[in-house]
Amino acid sequence: xASYSTNEFRGGLKLMIDGDPCSIIENEFVKPxxxxxxxxxxxxxxxxxxxxxxxxxxxxTVEAADVMDVDMxxxxxxxxxxxxxxxxxxxxxxxxxxxxxxxxxxxxxxxxCEVTLYxxxxxxxxxxxxxxxxxxxxxxxxxxxxAQGGTKPATLESGAVVKVPLFIEIGEVVRVDTRTGEYMSRxxx
Amino acid sequence: MxxxxxxxxxxxxxxxxxxxxxxRDYLEVDTPLLGISTNxxxxxxxxxxxxxxxxxxxQTSPExxxxxxxxxxxxxxYQICHAFRDEEQGRLHHPEFTLLEWYSLGxxxxxxxxxxxxxxxxxxxxxxxxPRTTYFDCFRQxxxxxxxxxxxxxxxxxxxxxxxxxxxxxxxxxxxxxxxxSQVVAKTFKGFSLVYDYPASQAALARIKPDNPLCAExxxxxxxxxxxxxxxxxxxxxxEQRRRFEQDNQQRNSLGLATIxxxxxxxxxxxxxxxxxxxxxxxxxxxxxxxxxxPEIQAVLTLDTxxx
Numbered sequence: 392x393a394s395y396s397t398n399e400f401r402g403g404l405k406l407m408i409d410g411d412p413c414s415i416i417e418n419e420f421v422k423p424x425x426x427x428x429x430x431x432x433x434x435x436x437x438x439x440x441x442x443x444x445x446x447x448x449x450x451x452t453v454e455a456a457d458v459m460d461v462d463m464x465x466x467x468x469x470x471x472x473x474x475x476x477x478x479x480x481x482x483x484x485x486x487x488x489x490x491x492x493x494x495x496x497x498x499x500x501x502x503x504c505e506v507t508l509y510x511x512x513x514x515x516x517x518x519x520x521x522x523x524x525x526x527x528x529x530x531x532x533x534x535x536x537x538a539q540g541g542t543k544p545a546t547l548e549s550g551a552v553v554k555v556p557l558f559i560e561i562g563e564v565v566r567v568d569t570r571t572g573e574y575m576s577r578x579x580x
Numbered sequence: 581m582x583x584x585x586x587x588x589x590x591x592x593x594x595x596x597x598x599x600x601x602x603x604r605d606y607l608e609v610d611t612p613l614l615g616i617s618t619n620x621x622x623x624x625x626x627x628x629x630x631x632x633x634x635x636x637x638x639q640t641s642p643e644x645x646x647x648x649x650x651x652x653x654x655x656x657x658y659q660i661c662h663a664f665r666d667e668e669q670g671r672l673h674h675p676e677f678t679l680l681e682w683y684s685l686g687x688x689x690x691x692x693x694x695x696x697x698x699x700x701x702x703x704x705x706x707x708x709x710x711p712r713t714t715y716f717d718c719f720r721q722x723x724x725x726x727x728x729x730x731x732x733x734x735x736x737x738x739x740x741x742x743x744x745x746x747x748x749x750x751x752x753x754x755x756x757x758x759x760x761x762s763q764v765v766a767k768t769f770k771g772f773s774l775v776y777d778y779p780a781s782q783a784a785l786a787r788i789k790p791d792n793p794l795c796a797e798x799x800x801x802x803x804x805x806x807x808x809x810x811x812x813x814x815x816x817x818x819x820e821q822r823r824r825f826e827q828d829n830q831q832r833n834s835l836g837l838a839t840i841x842x843x844x845x846x847x848x849x850x851x852x853x854x855x856x857x858x859x860x861x862x863x864x865x866x867x868x869x870x871x872x873x874x875p876e877i878q879a880v881l882t883l884d885t886x887x888x
Contacts, residue, residue: 398667420670424800424810424863425784426623426758427751428668445745448755449667 393455397430397447405437405458408445412437412456412509422449437507437514440492458514463506465498473498475506475513486513494518496551497569518569523578524548525564532560542574586880589872593703593864594660597680600702601658606682609657611645613638613664617843620828621784622835625666627675638664641861642681643785644846647814650683650857651849658682660864671876672806674865675886683859689786689797689813692858693774696801696809700772703871710801714777719757722765727779728794732756738764754781766805773802785821786812801862803870811860818850 395404400418407413413434422428428449435442437458447453463475463484472485473495484506488495490513497518498504507515529545542554545565553567555574564578598608618626618637626637639645641663649657663679684692693712701708719725725738735756736748742764748756757779776799780788783796797813815821822842829839868880878884 421762423758427755446743
């Protein structure tokens, strides 16, 4: 079984902790000038999404999680499962609501996502950092108001609600940062 | 090219330090960084190198070399140098770092603490009055733990109560103390603090207190929870030193680490006679972090030559 020593710890490394696959968020090396070294790590349980802290004696080894991040194209949602495809091999994977989590707000057919596979099954889905989506619902635009501040809520085709400038109209396509959920710009079609 | 201001800050600090010791007639020395022997402390990993086909080590501190000079009659000495420790990297650690180390002849560790305070006052160009607390009192105040009584199991319980996600039962008593000190006790420190009278089990190369076998004549300087300096009344007993080295190697053996050939030249110097003295090492990169408000050691390194 593959394993990692604490001095290989870094953000994003996937480990088996208490029987679940986890990803390191933050790793802090702690050592007095004279005395034992430790690694204090913040990790995310990839099954539950929960963040927990662990402390290891430096030099200890931890079992690696058989987890792979694969770029896949989002195809469709059949009501129960979200379907993804590896473009090169046409291999398809179905992810349940649990694995998709909040990413469902940013899924648009044809877009490329990062799907985390654990023992070959989808465990988590990361949307692209930026998506372009059409507005399906928002208050009428205020013509001419292109420079002044002020925002209003708008619903995207995926169902996500983002704050957009007042001049944006239904049917327009906007670019959104999925990490913050913030409107970036209007996309000319 | 690093920030010019940062290079100037370091240069100015070095000038101040040299002026401080020159005023006191301390001799600046420059001891070798390569040696056929090294520190045997099993917590410290020396960087190995090769010279003319022979394995050598980069020094983890100039301590042994400087004590050889003291035994040879150098008088009080100081040094600004680089030191190397493998497997130490992080926000507060870099495998190559800079140390100020000095030895004051005829001093004990309490007088040396006064001198550390004077040096800081000189660097900061203001009066500094640093609170001093014994290691035992620090633990009593921060954790309600009486180290005079607490056994390994009680120290493990304190770890479990304060440090998340650790198998405390696998830690030795001293490992518990190391973790509690840096992660709980030191978090209560504000500004500069001096902690003294370390447990005898963490004596390193310090003399045990003649009137209290539980404590070593060792102190550390902190700024908030950042460890800046470590000093002690030097152990001058050659037989006791040899015994501690051999104990280190036994521990290395049991941990599957390579043993270190004893530094016979250093032990020889102790046998010749190390004058009564106290010595301290100050991490200069960390001191720069404190003086100029940098949260990471990387911000004060002259260049990053190790990549990522």
